[in-house]
Amino acid sequence: MKNDVNRQWLIADRPIGRPLKDSDFKYQETSLAQPDEGEVLLRTLYLSFDPAQKGWLENVANYVDPTEIGDVVRGSGIAQVIDSKSPKFKEGDLVSGLVGWQDFPVMPASALNKVPDGVPPTATLGVLGGTGMTAYFGLLHVGKPVAGDTLVVSGAAGATGSVVGQIGKIAGCRVIGIAGGAEKCTWIKDELGFDEAIDYKNDSVRKRLKELCPGGINVMYDNVGGTVLNDCLGEIAMKARVVICGGISRYELGQLPAGPQNYFNLVFKRATMEGFIVLDYTNQFPDASRRISQWIAEGKIKYKEDIQEGLENAPKTLMRLFEGANFGKQLLQVADITAAVT
Numbered sequence: 001m002k003n004d005v006n007r008q009w010l011i012a013d014r015p016i017g018r019p020l021k022d023s024d025f026k027y028q029e030t031s032l033a034q035p036d037e038g039e040v041l042l043r044t045l046y047l048s049f050d051p052a053q054k055g056w057l058e059n060v061a062n063y064v065d066p067t068e069i070g071d072v073v074r075g076s077g078i079a080q081v082i083d084s085k086s087p088k089f090k091e092g093d094l095v096s097g098l099v100g101w102q103d104f105p106v107m108p109a110s111a112l113n114k115v116p117d118g119v120p121p122t123a124t125l126g127v128l129g130g131t132g133m134t135a136y137f138g139l140l141h142v143g144k145p146v147a148g149d150t151l152v153v154s155g156a157a158g159a160t161g162s163v164v165g166q167i168g169k170i171a172g173c174r175v176i177g178i179a180g181g182a183e184k185c186t187w188i189k190d191e192l193g194f195d196e197a198i199d200y201k202n203d204s205v206r207k208r209l210k211e212l213c214p215g216g217i218n219v220m221y222d223n224v225g226g227t228v229l230n231d232c233l234g235e236i237a238m239k240a241r242v243v244i245c246g247g248i249s250r251y252e253l254g255q256l257p258a259g260p261q262n263y264f265n266l267v268f269k270r271a272t273m274e275g276f277i278v279l280d281y282t283n284q285f286p287d288a289s290r291r292i293s294q295w296i297a298e299g300k301i302k303y304k305e306d307i308q309e310g311l312e313n314a315p316k317t318l319m320r321l322f323e324g325a326n327f328g329k330q331l332l333q334v335a336d337i338t339a340a341v342t
Contacts, residue, residue, distance in 0.1 A: 006030045006046040009073045009101035009314050017057045025042075025073065025315045026059060033106040035085045042079035042095065042105050044311075045337055048125040049075070049318050049330040050159075051246055063277050072100040076130065078121045079105065080337060089114070094337070096124050100128060101314045103334065118292075121337070124188060125219075126159055127296070127303040128289050134278040135163035136288045138172070139173070140171070142244045142276050145174030150213050152232055157184035157221030158195065159303075159329035160245065163292075164221045165194050166301045173219070176212055177207060178228060180324050192302060206231040216269075220243060231261035231271075241265070242273035242297035304328030 012026040035041045056074050059066050067074060077099040081089045086109035089095060094115035099105045115121050119128060126132065137229025138160075145151055151168040155161040156177025165188060168175045176196045177188045181305035198208045205228055209217070222229050225247030236242065266273055281288075294303040305327040308317045310333075317332045 004032050006032050006102055006104040007311055008103075009311075011057060011067055011069050011071050011073055012170070013069070014058050015054060016060070017257060019055065020057075020315070020319050022075050022315060029310075032104050035083055035106050036111070037085050038107055040081050040085040040089050040095075040106055040109050042107060043340055044077050044079045044099050044103055044105065044334045046078040046122055046125060047075050047099070047101065047309075047311075047314065047317075047332045047334060048077060048129070048275065049321055049332065050130075050328075051321055053230065053318060054322070058210050058301065071142060072102050072105075074098060075101055075314075076125060077124060077334075078115060084109070088112075094121055096129065097245075100309065103311060122305055122307070122329075122331055123303070125331060126305060127163055128292060130278060131159040132163055133281065133285055133288055135160050135167060137278055137281045137284070138243050138245050138276055139164050139167050139219070139221055141281070143221055143241050145171045145173050145219050149173045149218035150176065150215065150237070151219045151221065152176045152178065152213070152217045153221045153223070154178045154228045154232070155246065156188050157198070157327065158223060161221070161223050162188060162192055162328070163301060163304065166295075167190055168219075168221075169193050170300055176209075178224075184327065187304070195266050199229060205245050206234060209235040214243060216240065216270050219243070222247075230260035233260055233265050235270050236265055236271050238269050238271075240269055240271040242271065244273060244275040305331055307331045309333045 008028050010026040013024045014016045015024050046088050056067055078096050079099050081093045082093055088109040095112040097112040115124050151173040153161045153165045156165055157179040165175045166175050175194045177194045178200050179185050180201045185199045188194040189197050196212050198205055213235055217235050218233045218240055222244055223246040306328045320326045331336045
């Protein structure tokens with residue numbers, strides 16, 4: 001190896017009830033570990049960032065293994081195999097998995113998946129990865145849209161919301177996206193084909209929903225929570241389906257927020273509100289990936305990536321999500337693919 005130092009970011013504090021701070025993370029450099037039988041040594045190329053990572057740092061997410069102070073910060077990524085002690089992978093293979101915030105992870109081969117040939121590697125972290133799967137199963141299996149439905153998507157310019165809206169158009173829905181700022185609203189309408197956009201930073205969301213959804217909201221796909229969810233619940237149609245995917249607005253709180261004031265409209269409208277975890281659909285991922293790949297090839301789904309650079313910027317890149325600074329799927333490039341094998 002030309003470089004025998006493994007840079008890492010460790011969990012230093014629990015950001016409960018407050019925004020992320022630099023002191024939540026500790027930087028260290030260690031020597032490279034060597035793989036045992038069944039393991040591979042990797043070089044991280046790209047890291048993926050999602051709001052749920054703050055919950056992992058807080059240790060409040062109960063659908064994944066808990067984290068400990070001093071652990072390498074958990075995160076998905078794309079890496080290239082440097083040394084393999086497993087027949088599953090060979091040197092040079094591109095793989096995806098929970099590589100963590102570090103340059104050179106050593107991982108069991110069983111915990112990794114090969115990046116398919118002919119696919120942009122970063123797409124497997126976004127539109128063809130967990131992001132795309134979340135959009136696909138949350139909308140089609142939980143929201144159950146039918147042609148003619150009015151679909152409202154919060155966080156519509158984000159990695160998940162932007163794909164939800166496009167799948168909604170494929171399903172024959174009239175799609176309204178809620179996003180922050182004129183640039184994002186223009187993008188989801190002009191580039192992605194949303195029918196309407198609401199700028200929550202400058203518009204009254206409730207007023208615009210009344211104007212744009214005179215017949216009510218048939219499917220609400222929520223990535224935000226808080227007042228946006230409450231406003232949408234006030235405008236649901238009879239038999240509406242409300243999909244709870246994320247709640248980025250609550251991550252700054254020390255406790256769960258009070259229930260939305262308009263929740264009883266679910267009773268009046270005989271509607272349903274359901275949450276889901278995409279991991280429940282893991283066995284169906286290959287079929288969903290094939291369908292999304294076909295839609296991309298047909299030009300029916302477009303995606304945007306926001307790529308920052310340098311492992312030293314990992315904490316600030318995560319913070320971008322909670323500042324609304326990212327535009328598209330938030331990624332961080334750690335190394336070039338051609339530099340991964342020495």
